[in-house]
Amino acid sequence: MVMDKELSFEQGPIRPPNEARSLLLRVTRNCPWNQCMFCPVYKGRKFSLRTVEEIKQDIRTARDIAEDIKALSWKLEASGSTDDQVVSHIFGSSAYSDSYHSIAAWLYYGTGACFLQDADNLIMKTNDLVEVLEFLREKFPNITRVTTYSRQHIEAGRKVIEAGMELSEYVMPGLGGQEMWREHAVETARVLNQINPHFIRLRSLRVPSRVPLYEKLKDGTFTMQTDDMMAEEIRIFIENLDGITSTVTSDHIMNLLEEVDGKMPEDKEKMLEVVKAYQDLPESERFIYRVGRRGGAYRSTDDLKRDPVTYEKIKNHCMSNFQGNRRYHYHNNY
Numbered sequence: 001m002v003m004d005k006e007l008s009f010e011q012g013p014i015r016p017p018n019e020a021r022s023l024l025l026r027v028t029r030n031c032p033w034n035q036c037m038f039c040p041v042y043k044g045r046k047f048s049l050r051t052v053e054e055i056k057q058d059i060r061t062a063r064d065i066a067e068d069i070k071a072l073s074w075k076l077e078a079s080g081s082t083d084d085q086v087v088s089h090i091f092g093s094s095a096y097s098d099s100y101h102s103i104a105a106w107l108y109y110g111t112g113a114c115f116l117q118d119a120d121n122l123i124m125k126t127n128d129l130v131e132v133l134e135f136l137r138e139k140f141p142n143i144t145r146v147t148t149y150s151r152q153h154i155e156a157g158r159k160v161i162e163a164g165m166e167l168s169e170y171v172m173p174g175l176g177g178q179e180m181w182r183e184h185a186v187e188t189a190r191v192l193n194q195i196n197p198h199f200i201r202l203r204s205l206r207v208p209s210r211v212p213l214y215e216k217l218k219d220g221t222f223t224m225q226t227d228d229m230m231a232e233e234i235r236i237f238i239e240n241l242d243g244i245t246s247t248v249t250s251d252h253i254m255n256l257l258e259e260v261d262g263k264m265p266e267d268k269e270k271m272l273e274v275v276k277a278y279q280d281l282p283e284s285e286r287f288i289y290r291v292g293r294r295g296g297a298y299r300s301t302d303d304l305k306r307d308p309v310t311y312e313k314i315k316n317h318c319m320s321n322f323q324g325n326r327r328y329h330y331h332n333n334y
Contacts, residue, residue, distance in 0.1 A: 006097050007061055007064060007065050007068070007097060007099060007100070008061070008097045008098065008099040009025070009026075009057075009058035009059075009061040009062050009065075009099050010026045010050075010054075010058055011024045011025070011026050011098075011099070011102065011117065012024070012026045012029070012030075012117030012118040013041055013042075013118075014041050014117070014118070015115050015117060016115070016147075016149075017251065017252055018251065019113065019115040019147060021105070021106065021109040021111045021113065022106065022111060022113040022114055022115040022147070023062065023102075023103070023106045023113065023114040023115070023140070023143070024102060024114075024115055024117060025055070025058060025059065025062065025114060025115075025116055025117065025136075026050065026055075026058070026116075026117045026118060027050060027055055027116045027117065027118070027121045027124065027129075027132065027148070028047070028048070028049055028050060028117075028118050028119070028120065028121050028123065028124065029045075029046075029047065029048045029049075029050060029118055030042040030045040030046060030047045030048070030118055030119065031045075031047055031118065031119035031120060032047045032119070032120050032123050033119070033120065033151055034047065034119075037211065037212040037213040037216070038172065038175060038205060038207065038211055038213050039211065040208065040210045040211045041119075042118070042119060043210075043211075043212070049123075049124060052128050052131055052132060055132050055135075056132070056135050059132075059135055059136055059139050059140075060139065061099070062099070062103060062139075062140075063139045063140065065099055065100055065103045066103050066107060066140075068100075069082055069086065069090070069100070069103060069104055069107060070082075072086060072089065072090075073086045076089060082104060082107035082108045083108070086104065086108075087104050087105070087108050090104045091104070111145075112142055112143055112144035112145065113143070113144070113145045113146075113147065114136065114140070114143050114145070114146045114147070115146075115147050115148065116146065116147070116148040117148075117149075118149070119149050119151075120149060120150050120151050121148045121149065121150065122148070122150040122156075123150075133146065152167070152169065152195075153191075154191060154194045154195055157169065157195035157197060158194075158195060161195070161196070161197070161198075166198045166199075167195070167197040167198050167199070168197060168198065168199035168200075168201055169192060169195065169197040169199070169200050169201070169246075170201050170203055171188055171192075171200055171201065171202055171203065171237070172202075172203050172204065172205050173185075173202060173204050173205065173225075173230055173233050173234050173237065174204055174205030174224065174225045174230055174233065175205050176233075177222045177223050177224060177225065178223040178224070178225055178229065179222070179223060181225055181229065181232075181233045182233075182236060184233070185233045185234075185236040185237040185240065186236065186237075186240050188237060189237050189239075189240035189241050189242075190240070192241065192244065192246065193240075193241060193242055193243055193244055196243075196244040196245060196246060197246050198246065198247065199246060199247050199248075199249060200241075200246045200247070200248045200249070201249055201250075201251060201252075202234070202248070202249070202250045202251075202252070202255055202260065203252055203254060203255070204230060204252070204254045204255050204256065205224075205225075206254055207224065227256055227286070227290055228279070228286065230256060231256065231257065231275050231278050231279055232275075232279070234257065234260060234275055235272060235275040235276075235279075238260070238268065238271050238272055238275070239272065241264055241268065242265075243265075244264050244265070245263070245264055245265070246263070246264050247262070247263045247264070248260065248261060248262060248263075248264065248267075248271060249261050253296075256278070256290065256293060257274055257275060257278055257301075258299050258300065259271075259274040259299075259300050260274050260275065274301075277301045277302075278301050281301060281304075285304060287318065288304065288311065288314050288315055288318060289301055289303075289304055291314050291317070291318050292304075292310065292311075292314050295314075297310050297314065
């Protein structure tokens with residue numbers, strides 16, 4: 001079998017963190033809304049629908065690459081599996097395209113998951129999307145889960161659940177700024193209470209200079225929440241979740257309190273206790289925790305006591321600057 005190491009298929013610029021080990025296929029290009037001021041991803045790019053045949057061709061190419069990798073595996077005496085040896089061979093050679101890297105990683109992790117890019121694929125005509133999904137199943141019968149982004153609201157969220165699909169709703173603490181933080185927390189909870197999604201995923205706001213919201217930050221029309229304010233906003237948000245069975249998860253490094261995680265309603269108090277544990281710390285220790293969290297040393301406020309050596313290192317590094325940083329802002333942590 002002669003491999004075409006330059007075979008490639010189109011992939012978009014973004015996927016959720018939990019889809020890092022999924023097969024990535026681009027179904028639409030960019031975002032049909034593209035007006036979110038916190039998002040830098042699709043700005044300056046025009047939305048377009050891909051044709052069903054374009055998408056099918058990418059699926060064929062992905063299948064061909066997967067077959068090539070399987071043949072390589074047999075050649076390397078790995079019995080058709082994508083093991084460390086096969087992956088090292090592909091990633092260690094500049095001859096293989098990025099698409100080979102992508103498929104090799106997907107096969108290596110064996111998740112059976114596929115994520116459809118870009119921002120809102122449910123904007124496609126239903127028959128077209130169904131045709132794509134049926135073709136994907138035909139070419140990759142071992143895929144067990146297909147996920148996509150979409151811009152949901154209450155009615156659409158309910159329809160997704162009624163159709164038997166799993167729904168994750170993304171929440172961005174801090175998006176209301178200091179001006180509207182309480183309304184943001186309460187109203188977001190109100191909407192989620194009416195949807196009862198399977199998952200509520202927290203993605204705390206950050207404002208890099210490349211996003212439109214940065215200009216409002218500069219001209220003073222938007223004021224970032226501090227870390228302490230953000231913790232209070234999350235507390236109010238969790239308190240206002242009611243009558244749902246969703247799983248709340250804080251599965252991103254941007255989030256200050258990773259342990260705000262659990263299933264409603266039984267874990268509600270546990271999640272509130274995580275916030276309270278942070279709020280009850282002395283100001284100096286909250287500062288040390290934030291520095292350690294941003295540096296990857298801490299995953300919980302309990303880590304402050306578990307690892308005294310790390311604690312002292314961080315304390316010695318930052319306490320000399322503590323008094324000058326009492327208004328340490330969330331967006332300065334990155």
